[in-house]
Amino acid sequence: xKRSSYELFFDVPIGPQHPALKEPIFLKxxxxxxxxxKADVDVSxxxxxxxxxxxxxxxxxNIYLIERICGICNVAHTLCNVVTVEQLYDKEIPPRAQYIRxxxxxxxxxxxxxxxxxxxxxxxxxxxWFMYIWRDREVVMDLIEAITGNRVTTAxxxxxxxxxxxxxxxxxxxxxGMDFLEERTKxxxxxxxxxxxxxxxxxxxxxxxxxxAVELCAVGPTLRGSGVKHDVRADDPYAAHAxxxxxxxxxxxxxxxxxxxxxxxxxxxxxxxVRYCLDHMPEGPYRIKLPLAPPxxxxxxxxxxxxxxxxHYVKSNGTEKPExxxxxxPTFSNIxxxxxxxxxxGDYIVNIADVPIVFASIDPCLSCTARVEVVDAEKGKRKVxxxxxxxxxxxxx
Amino acid sequence: xxxxxxxxxxxxxxxxxxxxxxxxxxxxxxxVFVTVDPPDYKEVVRFIARDLGLVHVQTITGVDYPDxxxxxxxxxxxxxxxxxxxxxxxxxxxxxxxxxxxxxxSSVHEREVHDLLGVVFKGNPNLTRILLPEDWPEGIYPLRKxxxxxxxxxxxxxxxxxx
Numbered sequence: 347x348k349r350s351s352y353e354l355f356f357d358v359p360i361g362p363q364h365p366a367l368k369e370p371i372f373l374k375x376x377x378x379x380x381x382x383x384k385a386d387v388d389v390s391x392x393x394x395x396x397x398x399x400x401x402x403x404x405x406x407x408n409i410y411l412i413e414r415i416c417g418i419c420n421v422a423h424t425l426c427n428v429v430t431v432e433q434l435y436d437k438e439i440p441p442r443a444q445y446i447r448x449x450x451x452x453x454x455x456x457x458x459x460x461x462x463x464x465x466x467x468x469x470x471x472x473x474x475w476f477m478y479i480w481r482d483r484e485v486v487m488d489l490i491e492a493i494t495g496n497r498v499t500t501a502x503x504x505x506x507x508x509x510x511x512x513x514x515x516x517x518x519x520x521x522x523g524m525d526f527l528e529e530r531t532k533x534x535x536x537x538x539x540x541x542x543x544x545x546x547x548x549x550x551x552x553x554x555x556x557x558x559a560v561e562l563c564a565v566g567p568t569l570r571g572s573g574v575k576h577d578v579r580a581d582d583p584y585a586a587h588a589x590x591x592x593x594x595x596x597x598x599x600x601x602x603x604x605x606x607x608x609x610x611x612x613x614x615x616x617x618x619x620v621r622y623c624l625d626h627m628p629e630g631p632y633r634i635k636l637p638l639a640p641p642x643x644x645x646x647x648x649x650x651x652x653x654x655x656x657x658h659y660v661k662s663n664g665t666e667k668p669e670x671x672x673x674x675x676p677t678f679s680n681i682x683x684x685x686x687x688x689x690x691x692g693d694y695i696v697n698i699a700d701v702p703i704v705f706a707s708i709d710p711c712l713s714c715t716a717r718v719e720v721v722d723a724e725k726g727k728r729k730v731x732x733x734x735x736x737x738x739x740x741x742x743x
Numbered sequence: 744x745x746x747x748x749x750x751x752x753x754x755x756x757x758x759x760x761x762x763x764x765x766x767x768x769x770x771x772x773x774x775v776f777v778t779v780d781p782p783d784y785k786e787v788v789r790f791i792a793r794d795l796g797l798v799h800v801q802t803i804t805g806v807d808y809p810d811x812x813x814x815x816x817x818x819x820x821x822x823x824x825x826x827x828x829x830x831x832x833x834x835x836x837x838x839x840x841x842x843x844x845x846x847x848x849s850s851v852h853e854r855e856v857h858d859l860l861g862v863v864f865k866g867n868p869n870l871t872r873i874l875l876p877e878d879w880p881e882g883i884y885p886l887r888k889x890x891x892x893x894x895x896x897x898x899x900x901x902x903x904x905x906x
Contacts, residue, residue: 393874395895397859398885402892433771560798563848576799581823582773646774646825648801657819659804670886674802678855682848 354378360701373705375688375698382696385688387681400671404638405431405505408671415673417498418461421454422651423673424503429584430647430658431505434640441628443507444586449520449623450493450502451585451649452616456527457486458652459609459616462709463534466606469703470547475537482530489523492516507633517624524617531617535610538603548603552687552704553694555600564683565676566654567612568708571605573598578650589626590619602707609709639666651676653709680708747795749775749824759790773824784830785840788818791828792845797821800842803852805860807887809834814860818842818849832862841867859886 360373372388396415400408412427413420425447432439460483467475487497493512494500502508512520538544554564559572569576577594579587595611597604642664649656654676661670687704690696696704747755752775753767764787766778779787791797801819808815813831816839820826832839841864843850853864854873861884864870875885885895 389873393876395885398892398895561847563798563800563846576822582825645770646819646827648825655801657801659802659817659819661806670804670806672802672804674852678851679802679848681851 355383358382358698360705373688373701375701377698380697380699381690382688382698382701383690385685387685389678389681397671397673401668404666405640405668406638408668409504410501412673413499413501416675418458419454419651419653419656420499421451421502422649422656424501425451425585426647426649426651426656426658428503428505429649430645430660431640432636433645433647434643434660434662435505435636436641437506437634437636440507440631440634441586442511442630443632445623445627446508446512446632447503447585448587448590449512449620450490450500450508452619452623453486453490453493454500455616455652456613456620457483457490458709459613460486460531462609462652462706463606466548466602466703466706469706470543472541472543475534479534482527485523485526489520492519504633506636507631509633511632512627520620520624524620528614528617531610531613535607535614538606538610544606545603547700547703548601548606549599550601551700552602552605552696552707553600554683554687556598558686559600559683562682562686563679564654565679566650566652566709567605567608568654568680568683570594570596570608571602571707572600573604578648578655582648584647584649586623590622592616592619602703605707639664653677654680677708684708747824749773752791752795752824752826753777755795756787756790759794760787763787775824775826776829777826778829781830781832781839784816784828785842785845787828788820788842789845791820791826795826797824797826798846800846800849800852801825803849803856805856805862805886807834807860809888814862816856816862837862838865839863840865843867858884860884861887 356377358375358377360375374386374388375382376384396411399411403411409424409427412423415423460479464476464479464483467473467479490500491497493516494502494510502510554568554572556572556574559569559574564572573596575594575596578584579592580594592615595608595615597607640662642662644659644661647658656676657674659670659672660668663669684705687707688696688701749769753769756764756767756777760783763783764777764779768776770776777787797820799820799822801821804817804819806815806817812834814834814837815829815831818828820828830839837860839862841853843853844866850867850869851873853867854870856862857864857870858872858874872879883890883895
């Protein structure tokens with residue numbers, strides 16, 4: 347494809363409504379014809395002031411607020427919260443709790459990755475695939491409900507362990523669910539690798555070179571899709587991850603297809619990790635009581651959320667309330683990488699039609715009601731496209 | 744990426760910077776905290792990124808200590824081991840060098856700290872608003888301790904219609 351020769355630049359703002367995301371993104375694109383030449387983002391739209399609010403709640407209350415930072419990765423957030431705060435106490439957490447944490451975390455990862463895969467299928471106009479994936483995702487949602495009592499907001503992690511035990515009679519049901527999901531996910535991998543639609547829309551699109559990925563501090567599947575082998579679960583193990591074996595999945599084609607395949611393979615890895623945890627589940631208590639006020643100190647906790655490395659920092663002054671609590675979500679760290687993916691340079695051309703799938707490829711929780719406003723700078727005319735219209739444009743391209 | 748141990752990282756830093764490293768402690772497995780003065784901050788970050796190979800900036804944390812009249816800036820670096828470079832800047836004039844030219848990915852983190860704590864990163868080419876809404880009042884930095892929740896709630900936003 348040749349570079350455009352229009353030499354007339356337009357601003358195309360995309361966003362900003364993304365309610366499922368902590369940082370809803372407003373993309374400011376400069377386009378020349380159909381090609382994006384510059385991308386900038388604004389994530390200021392629903393800043394909820396959670397870090398400030400956390401200074402006003404005690405550590406137990408904060409778990410519930412932190413759980414609500416993100417609906418989809420609520421398990422990752424509470425897990426990161428408890429592993430961070432537990433470092434202050436310097437007490438051994440029962441191994442059974444650590445295994446249950448890994449099981450719920452990996453089930454949440456399966457549900458998040460399948461959700462994302464469905465969204466990606468929808469973005470490229472492959473709605474049949476989307477519906478099949480979301481139907482199968484119900485299996486894991488039901489398992490999460492059976493274990494924790496809730497489909498989405500699990501409220502399982504607490505400081506000192508987990509709030510509910512997994513009953514032995516559930517083991518078989520979880521194993522059966524995993525068998526079903528493994529078979530289906532393998533089929534989806536075949537589809538992703540062989541289907542011409544997926545290939546045409548995803549291969550060679552949204553390129554992020556390994557050098558850029560490292561320098562721009564990309565995290566999670568976005569980083570691993572560029573062939574850089576880093577995963578917090580392997581690099582900085584928390585909960586029972588030091589004991590549960592798994593492979594860090596990487597693909598080196600650097601494009602959207604690589605990110606799809608990384609996530610599909612991670613689902614398969616997670617299924618095996620859940621099985622391992624069930625087979626090797628230690629006996630014993632699943633929770634210890636810890637005092638409400640941790641000792642003075644500070645701690646950094648890192649968790650591999652479905653979207654990548656999640657970091658919590660806590661500074662305790664010895665009272666029931668934290669002096670400072672900081673949260674860094676993976677999507678925030680992936681913003682510079684996203685801008686790089688959305689910028690045409692040299693032979694690499696980004697079309698407007700590819701923006702939705704490239705944007706979705708970092709997994710920013712696209713349950714969006716986003717709209718696109720096309721501004722004609724010369725004539726001062728404005729027209730507003732909905733995300734649906736943009737998708738249609740994407741399919742027609 | 745880096746196979747250096749926690750002890751090796753501290754040793755390399757002490758070897759290179761000597762007394763300019765004010766404190767270095769290993770607080771737990773894979774956690775290193777290094778304290779430096781603001782003038783050395785950028786050089787230490789550059790050494791960690793370029794020479795020790797810990798290119799990844801996880802995030803930048805700012806903490807306000809009004810009683811001690813200082814703000815603390817912490818840069819958390821590394822993929823496997825987290826090396827935290829910590830420095831204190833005066834509260835009345837919160838300024839520090841940017842590290843975006845060393846690690847380009849740190850730009851969003853600097854903008855976040857600028858937005859929420861009012862720290863100026865000298866040399867950052869794009870130090871604009873990133874998290875707070877467009878109509879957030881100028882000069883109120885919500886994560887500073889002297890800005891209580893009640894005051895934030897009471898402030899009318901610039902775009903708010905008069906009742």
